[in-house]
Amino acid sequence: AQKVTQAQTEISVVEKEDVTLDCVYETRDTTYYLFWYKQPPSGELVFLIRRNSFDEQNEISGRYSWNFQKSTSSFNFTITASQVVDSAVYFCALSEARTGANSKLTFGKGITLSVRP
Amino acid sequence: EAGVVQSPRYKIIEKKQPVAFWCNPISGHNTLYWYRQNLGQGPELLIRYENEEAVDDSQLPKDRFSAERLKGVDSTLKIQPAELGDSAVYLCASSLPGRWETQYFGPGTRLLVL
Numbered sequence: 001a002q003k004v005t006q007a008q009t010e011i012s013v014v015e016k017e018d019v020t021l022d023c024v025y026e027t028r029d030t031t032y033y034l035f036w037y038k039q040p041p042s043g044e045l046v047f048l049i050r051r052n053s054f055d056e057q058n059e060i061s062g063r064y065s066w067n068f069q070k071s072t073s074s075f076n077f078t079i080t081a082s083q084v085v086d087s088a089v090y091f092c093a094l095s096e097a098r099t100g101a102n103s104k105l106t107f108g109k110g111i112t113l114s115v116r117p
Numbered sequence: 118e119a120g121v122v123q124s125p126r127y128k129i130i131e132k133k134q135p136v137a138f139w140c141n142p143i144s145g146h147n148t149l150y151w152y153r154q155n156l157g158q159g160p161e162l163l164i165r166y167e168n169e170e171a172v173d174d175s176q177l178p179k180d181r182f183s184a185e186r187l188k189g190v191d192s193t194l195k196i197q198p199a200e201l202g203d204s205a206v207y208l209c210a211s212s213l214p215g216r217w218e219t220q221y222f223g224p225g226t227r228l229l230v231l
Contacts, residue, residue, distance in 0.1 A: 004159075033218050043206065044120070045160070045222035091159050095218060103217060104173075107159025 002027045004094050006108035013082055014116050021077040021111050023092030029053075033103075034068065034075045035093040039110070045091070051075065052097070082115045089113070119143065121223030123209050129229045135197035138226045142190070142211030149186060150220060151194050152208040160208050166192060199230045 003026040013019045025034065036048040049059065051068050059066045063080045079086055089110045095103045122141040130136050142149050147168050152160035163182070165173040168189040177184065181200070186192040196203055206227050210220040 037222075042224055043126075043227070044224040045208065045210075047219065047221070050218060093159070097218070104162050105160075105220065107161075109158055 002029075002032075002094050002096055002106045004092050004106055004108035006092055006111050008111045009109070010112045010114070012114045012116065015084060016081050018078060018080050019082050019113065019115075021079075021090050021092075021113070023075045023077065023108060025073050025075065025092070025094045027094060027096055029096040031097040033095045033097055035091075035095070035105070036066065036075075036077050037091045037093060037107075039089040039091060041088070048077075079113075082113075084115050084117055087113060087115045121209055121211055121221055123207075123223040123226055125226055126224065127227045127229075129231065130199055131231050132201055133198040135195065136199050136228060137193055137195045138207050138209075138228075140192045140194070140209030140223060142192075142209070143221055145213065146211035146221070147189065147214050148212045148217060149192050150210040150212075151184060151192070152210065154206040154208055154225070156205070163194070196228075199228075201230050204228055204230045 005024045032053045034051045037045045038048055039045050049066055056068050065078045067076045089112050091107050091110045093105045093107045095105050124139050149166040151163040153163055154160040162176055164177045164184050166186045169186050182196055184194045206225040208225045209223045212220045
């Protein structure tokens with residue numbers, strides 16, 4: 001069975017601070033995908049990144065960066081110089097790849113990030 | 118390109134009443150998903166369609182929930198009768214053929230059962 005743990009429930013920072021959102025996962029598969037989604041107050045889930053289990057390279061996209069470490073089963077997300085518009089709920093998710101189209105996205109409980117001006 | 122469209126955005130009903138949610142996926146996306154998101158939780162899959170066929174409905178409470186996707190495009194999720202515990206956000210998502218790992222989500226329908 002697959003599981004995603006987001007131990008932080010709420011984080012509050014002041015604008016321009018850096019913030020890291022933690023994600024720890026469990027899976028028995030050797031091939032899997034990891035995701036981060038953003039859910040603003042409007043409700044839709046916005047796709048941020050997908051990582052497959054064979055690619056441990058860290059990724060940077062603008063102010064966003066992701067640190068994937070298989071040794072600790074973690075896929076952490078850092079926002080640099082946070083902005084008020086970053087305020088949202090952030091979900092980490094896991095999908096096992098071996099079952100292909102039958103794979104399911106398993107989400108963590110989400111982290112509510114509040115960025116104060 | 119238009120995203121996944123859902124309606125209504127909000128619905129308030131009394132328990133034991135029926136309710137239906139509608140989803141129009143992104144054009145060309147043959148896979149459609151319905152998720153339920155309880156307060157303070159991540160979404161959980163209810164049912165997945167490949168075209169008009171429900172290929173995974175193992176998490177759908179079939180005693181009161183039903184879904185259909187008659188022409189392989191739009192889909193409707195129904196609850197009858199609704200219970201207090203059904204209060205949640207119901208999200209629809211879609212993906213391209215063979216691209217199950219990239220799902221696009223709609224804004225959801227927020228249901229409150231009184």
